Every structure is written in structure tokens, then in C-alpha cells.
Amino acid sequence: MAVLEETFECKKKLAENKKLEGNEIYPHEDIYALIERIKEGDREAFMTVTNRYQKRVFVLAYSFFRNRDDALDIVQETFLRFYQKVNMFRRGENFQNWLLQIAKNLCVDYYRKNYGKNRELKTDTPVEEMNLPLQNGNNPEVSSDLKRIFSACIKKLAERQRMIFVMKHYNQLKYKEIAEVLGISLGTVKSLHYKAVQNLRGLVAPYMGGQL
Amino acid sequence: MINCQRIKKDLVAFLHGELEENERELFKAHLDQCSGCRGELEELKRVTQAADVLQEDIDEAMATVDWEALPSQISRNVFRKEVRRHRDSWLTKAAGFLLQPRLKPVYAGLLIGVVLGALVTFMVFRVSQPTDIADTGFFAPQDFLENVELEMARRDTLDYLERSQYLLLDFVQSSSERSADFWQSEYAAEQARDLLTKKKYINPQLDKFQLAKAKAICDQIEFLFFELTQISVHLSAEEVNKLQRMIEDKQVLLKINLIKKELEKQHEM
Numbered sequence: 001m002a003v004l005e006e007t008f009e010c011k012k013k014l015a016e017n018k019k020l021e022g023n024e025i026y027p028h029e030d031i032y033a034l035i036e037r038i039k040e041g042d043r044e045a046f047m048t049v050t051n052r053y054q055k056r057v058f059v060l061a062y063s064f065f066r067n068r069d070d071a072l073d074i075v076q077e078t079f080l081r082f083y084q085k086v087n088m089f090r091r092g093e094n095f096q097n098w099l100l101q102i103a104k105n106l107c108v109d110y111y112r113k114n115y116g117k118n119r120e121l122k123t124d125t126p127v128e129e130m131n132l133p134l135q136n137g138n139n140p141e142v143s144s145d146l147k148r149i150f151s152a153c154i155k156k157l158a159e160r161q162r163m164i165f166v167m168k169h170y171n172q173l174k175y176k177e178i179a180e181v182l183g184i185s186l187g188t189v190k191s192l193h194y195k196a197v198q199n200l201r202g203l204v205a206p207y208m209g210g211q212l
Numbered sequence: 213m214i215n216c217q218r219i220k221k222d223l224v225a226f227l228h229g230e231l232e233e234n235e236r237e238l239f240k241a242h243l244d245q246c247s248g249c250r251g252e253l254e255e256l257k258r259v260t261q262a263a264d265v266l267q268e269d270i271d272e273a274m275a276t277v278d279w280e281a282l283p284s285q286i287s288r289n290v291f292r293k294e295v296r297r298h299r300d301s302w303l304t305k306a307a308g309f310l311l312q313p314r315l316k317p318v319y320a321g322l323l324i325g326v327v328l329g330a331l332v333t334f335m336v337f338r339v340s341q342p343t344d345i346a347d348t349g350f351f352a353p354q355d356f357l358e359n360v361e362l363e364m365a366r367r368d369t370l371d372y373l374e375r376s377q378y379l380l381l382d383f384v385q386s387s388s389e390r391s392a393d394f395w396q397s398e399y400a401a402e403q404a405r406d407l408l409t410k411k412k413y414i415n416p417q418l419d420k421f422q423l424a425k426a427k428a429i430c431d432q433i434e435f436l437f438f439e440l441t442q443i444s445v446h447l448s449a450e451e452v453n454k455l456q457r458m459i460e461d462k463q464v465l466l467k468i469n470l471i472k473k474e475l476e477k478q479h480e481m
Contacts (some may be wrong), residue, residue: 043287043291046287046290046291047283047284047287048283050282050283050286050287051279051283054279054282054283054286055274055279058274058277059270059274062270062273062274063266063270066266066269068273068276068277071273072277075282075286076286076289079286079290080286080289080290080293083290083294084294084297146262146265147265147266147268147269150262150263150265150266151266151269154263154266165263168228169260169263169264169267170266170267170270174230175225175230190222190224190225190230193224193225193228194221194222194223194224194225197224197256197259197260198224200259200262200263201255201256201259204259204262
């Protein structure tokens with residue numbers, strides 16, 4: 001159980017680091033005041049909100065697409081939609097979740113529109129030729145291949161499973177928050193996350209020397 | 213006691229700290245005793261750790277973005293697009309209102325009205341105002357104009373004949389002493405010059421309206437006046453008297469009267 005405690009500690013530290021990098025939690029009243037100003041066309045307030053939430057949207061989009069330019073397009077489009085729909089935001093709602101909901105919808109639409117079967121994985125080395133035990137993760141080349149493998153495997157997940165996995169692992173969202181963003185129940189989130197991890201396990205295992 | 217199936221189902225949630233405190237304690241107690249579930253947990257943990265390799269990738273990608281400049285860039289694009297969207301939406305609304313299907317009969321009516329109006333205007337103005345209105349400055353039917361011109365020619369001819377008649381009468385009736393100097397008198401010379409000038413003016417009119425008889429007599433008179441004014445200076449009194457007699461013999465004055473009557477008759481007709 002000492003290993004487990006270590007895992008939880010590690011997760012906590014990771015979450016704290018993320019907060020330091022731009023995932024700070026802002027008081028609701030502060031956000032509501034900014035949004036009221038944005039409704040009146042205040043550009044400064046809009047820039048403040050963008051500055052606060054841009055990284056979270058980027059992380060979601062980048063985790064989803066694994067492409068910097070596409071992720072930046074999504075960031076841009078998300079804040080445009082936010083501005084267009086700002087009057088629909090109601091006091092009492094969780095702004096971050098509301099914004100990520102916009103970003104998530106855009107990611108899904110963008111993926112369906114621009115990504116097909118042709119763009120699932122772009123790598124010089126076929127995935128089948130990569131057989132990388134996880135213990136060799138310190139080697140930069142091995143690490144690079146591992147990233148590609150994992151990236152490809154994530155993309156093979158069903159859309160909702162992938163979104164939940166990304167939100168949980170890279171956006172550090174709680175199940176409750178994910179449920180709110182996706183508009184589904186907590187139980188469904190838990191179940192889909194479980195399926196996502198199990199599917200990934202099955203997808204990654206052949207490339208890890210069957211260790212998983 | 214929780215069974216293994218329930219544990220395995222929630223192991224991922226347990227791994228990510230998504231269980232309630234009391235559930236977590238139950239899970240821990242089970243995992244202490246069950247090596248199968250512990251092994252399962254270890255494997256899931258390795259998947260989660262493998263997922264962490266992508267975190268580095270995300271961090272690298274984030275490091276390439278200028279986060280300071282991005283908000284102003286986004287803001288610029290958003291506000292520019294918004295202005296365009298507002299303008300477009302205004303145009304779309306206007307177009308939507310004007311192009312709504314229920315207005316089609318109105319537009320059809322307007323179109324028909326415009327076409328009919330144009331046609332009626334064209335017809336009305338085409339009849340009442342011919343194309344040569346700008347050239348003449350007024351309009352009158354062609355036959356009316358011809359009648360007016362004929363009437364003017366007739367009057368001019370009558371006037372010419374009458375004045376010639378009086379002058380010739382004066383000459384014919386003048387005494388033999390005066391007749392030689394008649395055409396040298398200021399009055400007669402002026403009258404003769406006027407009549408010669410007038411003859412030049414009525415010539416085209418006489419030709420145009422084919423007043424042959426009138427033209428013939430007018431030509432004779434013209435010749436006579438020319439002769440009398442130019443030659444009479446060199447003539448003797450006797451020769452001038454001869455001329456007087458010749459006018460009487462040829463009944464020039466009578467002929468003038470007849471032509472005058474004829475022209476007046478034409479007028480009465």
C-alpha cells in the first residue's frame with residue numbers, strides 16, 4: 001500500500017504543478033464581474049479571461065489532436081464562440097466547465113471535419129515495428145517512440161472515451177467536472193474512463209513487449 | 213466485504229482518487245488481502261504512467277506558444293470578426309426581410325405597375341410630341357404649315373402686284389413733261405428698288421407653289437422696272453412716252469388686276 005500512497009502523492013503534486021502553470025482557480029465573483037464587462041463589449045476584460053483560460057483550452061485541444069496548430073485554432077475559435085455566446089452564460093454556472101464544453105464541441109466537430117482515417121498517426125516508423133519496454137523510458141529515442149505509440153493508441157479510442165481520458169489525465173479535471181462539461185452522469189464518466197483505460201491497456205500492450 | 217468484480221470496476225476511479233473516503237478504506241482493505249486485484253491495480257497504474265509520457269509533449273508544445281501575445285491576437289481577431297458579423301447580420305436581416313416570399317406579390321405588382329406606367333407614358337408622349345420638336349421649337353401639322361406658307365406667298369405677291377400697279381399707274385398717267393423724269397424722282401426710284409428687292413424675295417415662293425401666271429406677270433413687271441430705272445435716264449421724252457403707251461397697249465395694269473383677282477379668289481376658297 002506504500003506504492004499506492006506514493007501514486008496518490010505523485011498525482012497530487014502533478015495537479016499542483018498544473019495549477020501553477022495556469023490552472024489557478026479564480027473566485028467566481030471575479031469571473032462573473034469580468035463576464036458582465038465582456039457583455040458590454042469590454043475588450044480588456046475579454047483579454048483577461050482569455051489570458052486566464054487559454055492554456056486549459058490548449059491542453060484539451062492539444063491532448064485531443066496532438067497537433068499544435070490545430071490546438072491553437074481551437075483556442076482561437078473557442079474564445080470567439082465564447083464572445084458570441086457570452087449572453088447565454090448564467091450566473092451560478094461554472095465558467096471553466098462552460099468554456100471547456102465549447103472547446104470540447106469544437107474539438108469533436110473539427111476532428112470529424114478535418115481528421116479522418118488518413119490522419120490517425122503520422123510517423124516514419126510503423127507502430128508494429130516499435131517494441132518498447134516501459135523501463136527504457138529514460139532513453140530519449142525510446143521515449144519519443146513511446147509518445148508516438150501512446151498518441152496513436154489514444155486516437156484509436158472512441159470519441160467520448162478519448163475526451164474523458166484527456167480531460168482526466170491532462171486537464172486534471174474531476175469526474176464531476178467532466179460530467180458537467182460533457183453533459184453526462186457521473187456514473188457514465190466513471191464507466192467510460194474505466195473502459196478507456198482498459199482499451200488503452202489492450203492497445204498499448206503489444207508494443208510494450210506484452211507487459212501490460 | 214466488497215467482491216473482486218466490484219473492485220476491478222472501480223479500480224481506475226480508486227487510482228485517480230475519485231472515490232469517497234470510506235470507499236477508499238474499503239478498497240485498501242481488500243487490496244491488502246487480494247493479490248489478484250493488486251496485480252490488476254499495478255497494471256492500470258503502468259498504463260496511467262505511460263500516459264504521462266505525453267505530458268512532456270504537451271509541455272513542449274506549450275513552451276512554443278507566446279502566451280503573453282495570444283490574448284491580444286485572439287481579441288483582435290474576435291472583435292474584428294464580430295464587427296463583420298454584425299454588419300453581415302444587418303445585411304442578412306435586411307435581405308431576409310426584403311426577400312421574404314410573402315412579398316413576392318407586392319414586387320410583382322410593382323413591376324407590372326412600372327412596366328405599364330412606362331408604356332402609357334411612352335404612348336402618350338409619343339403622340340403629342342413628335343421627334344422634331346427640338347428642331348422647330350413648336351409643332352404644327354405639315355399641311356397646316358404649307359397652307360400658311362402659301363398664304364404668305366399669296367399675300368406677298370398681291371402686295372407686290374398692288375404696289376407695282378400703283379407705281380405703273382402713276383407712270384402711265386404722268387404728263388408727257390414729267391414722264392421723262394418720272395423714274396429719276398426719288399419716290400419712284402425708291403419704290404422701284406423696293407419692288408425689285410421684294411421680287412427677289414418672292415421668287416422662290418412663286419416657284420415653290422407653282423403660281424405660274426403670277427410669276428409670269430411679276431417677271432414682266434420686274435423687267436419693266438429694271439428697264440425704266442436703268443435705261444430711262446438715257447431715253448428721250450418721246451421714247452418714254454412710247455413706253456407709257458406700250459404699257460397701256462399690253463394692258464399690263466389690267467393683267468395685274470386679273471392676277472390679283474385670281475389670287476384673292478384662291479384666298480376665299
